[in-house]
Amino acid sequence: MSEESASRTGDDGTGESGAVCDGAGESGAACDGGPEVRRLADWDADTLLDLRRQYGSPSYVLDLDRVRENYRRLAAAFPDAAVHYAAKANALGDVFEALDDEGAGVECASAGEVVRALDAGVPSDRVHYTAVNPPAVDLDTVVELWTDGVAADLTVTVGAEDTVARLATRGYDGRLCVRVNPGVGAGHHEKVQTGANAKFGVPRDRALDVAETATQAGMDVVGVHAHAGSGIHDADDLDAHREMVARVGDVAREFDAAHDLEFVDVGGGLGVPYREADAPLDLDAVADATRDALGDVDAQLVVEPGRYLVADAGVLLTDVNTVKETPDTTVLGVDAGMTTLARPAIYGSYHPIRNVTAGGDGRGEVRATVTGPICESSDVFAEDRPLAEPVRGDVLAIGNAGAYGYEMASNYNTRPRPATAVLEDGSASLARRRETLSDITTLEL
Template identity: 60%
Template sequence: MTTEGPPIRRLADWDAAALRDRADEYGTPLYVLDQQRVRENVAALRAAFHDEEISYAVKANTVRATLETVAETGLSAECASAGELQRAADAGFDRVRYTAVNPPAGDLDHVVELAADPSREDLDLVITVGAADAFEALARRGYDGPLAIRVNPGVGAGHHAKVTTGDAPKFGVPYDRVSELASEIVDRGFDLVGLHAHAGSGIHDEADLAAHRELVSRMGDLARELGHGLDFLNVGGGLGVPYRPEEEPLDLDSVAEATREAAGELDVRLGIEPGRYVVADAGVLLTTVNTVKPTPETTVVGVDAGMTTLLRPAMYDAYHEIQTLAPDAGERDPITAMIAGPICETADVLGRDRELPRPERGDVLAIGNAGAYGYEMASNYNSRPRPAVVSIGGGEPRLAVERETLSDLTRLEVEQ
């Protein structure tokens, strides 16, 4: 597998003319996903974490074309819902873990049925439980396959409080109760094969990395303490990428070595589960300028993408680089602008105080690092159809997800 490509793909690295062609052909808003960049990111992870099992955190991007690309690289899949598990299995993953949080009954029913499906006998499935209740619910359903325990190690990290999981009570069995649950699982004849923990999402700065190392250290101690014949210790993902142009990418080799050192000597295989790192810089969002409105505070540049297309800025105050694709951009005077969407919410802003060549109606803007949690978090709020997705980097560009229509919005409604 090739490892060519820069450590991170900046927005300026994309071919502006090719992106304009995609916008002309498919319209906007439009996600463009580059499968070759996905392969490069997986190769970089493999080069650094050469002895560890790498699982793809499916929730970062479940577009079928991307799932198939990741499956072809040989990574396993980490799934947070029955829907993600079904998508991963259908896309060709042969090793999957179902690590749900407070799984609904319907999800458990579907997962247990999938585990027992004779047509899926080649599917290596492990279910991870984050509470004793979840274990009991599986036992009542007759599940007798391998189990892992999600641990709450009391250490969290991430780019925002809303995605810091390792110390949040919602996630995992409290650290000091894991041994008791492990013993019960084994005593009742179940196959306990692993432990799992996850600090959070978007781990990038030194404070986050220090917290990650502390989590790994605690989990290494726990794995040695249990001694229940475990097969693996998964210490989560969350590896961040630089969203701002001035930020440097992670030194993957250093992160991998620090992870191994923090885990210590183990009789089990160490594993990680990156999602964002695999797909973030493999995607851009294209959007068209609808209005340009000077105001006393700023120039508001209205575009056809908004918080229903890319939620991260409204949800997490996240920064995404924005550039114009106008061919004559270099001839225009720069202005400072707010890039705002069409949703009736003050929060519907994709970027504030951004310097752009003076925008004009009809310009296409590109929004970078949109491959992770972009299309995945799109919604129909304000009855807005979700965008289309185009896949490139594997032959000719092809439509991966059709654009929703207004009739799609009411297709499931029942007339009274």
């Protein structure tokens, strides 16, 4: 594997941060974009152990240089498109700032994400607020930001005619995008396949009527939007994505006669290989399929990647506190749990796991079940997973944790959320301190 600008000096094939790339990586990717995928084995063990010593356990680590690499690779595959980062994957301010430096916009699923993007310095003309059955407080916040001029140029995407009426009641007559339900979904789990779910978007045969209602209320209809789902990775998913894009292209052409569209937003959902043997997403194939399916539309293409930009840029570090031999497996208890990383409990998701303490010291291998401290049988990160033989005090790294990790963390069992450290230009810093019990209880009256 070629040297990554985001990696650290070590014995496992990674190079120094900032090292000059002397050719394409094993994937054939250009240097600026880095290799197509970073595996958990590519993280330097000494660096991870040092971060554990500095910031405690459990802690998230996010490599901002890798986020930039992922963005550049995607932007090269979609040279004529605007890239808007789906903030729900990881709404850390440092991520917004890094991607803003690269020229990315931000797609926000809540008013809170809008505020955080603006606070990070993202210009409002690159902020899209995708309102899905928005609570009143969300609409109040966003419209107030727009009225005050803080977000004068943001775009609100609506998926229901009700939302148009609620915006009009609040005096909003700014930029509007209509989200269409394409009737076809895709993704890694049924819970994230949005394209065919009635919750999301306006039925295609009602989209133009909703746009007319918005125009009559004085709003400027500037785009149409659709999204198939999250974690699109295999051929079947790509076929569904292609069909979704074709359908939203048809809607955009229907809009042409009545509205001067600036953009057609085909969502995100680009997947990453969580399992070690899975191949990277064929990004060029996705880009080609997207352009071909969209067809001739007189508007700019917008894509909204989330996990693709941040997933392999992050790991979760956690200490082993219990090693228990049972007739069926070796149970490893760690101090992270489903409150720290919820994806395995919610979706049955696979995350690679590595014993970084045991690297290179000749330990044997065991089949282990890695569990957290939560009193729930769902609090399991892996079952029967081969790992270097553990002892209490070892540090495990859980890979591909940069997306939907901290964002989905909770205080269940009154457990404080972890710290987050960031790596950038060869140095580490604390981006978000660890919560304390008093942080949790301070809201009680």
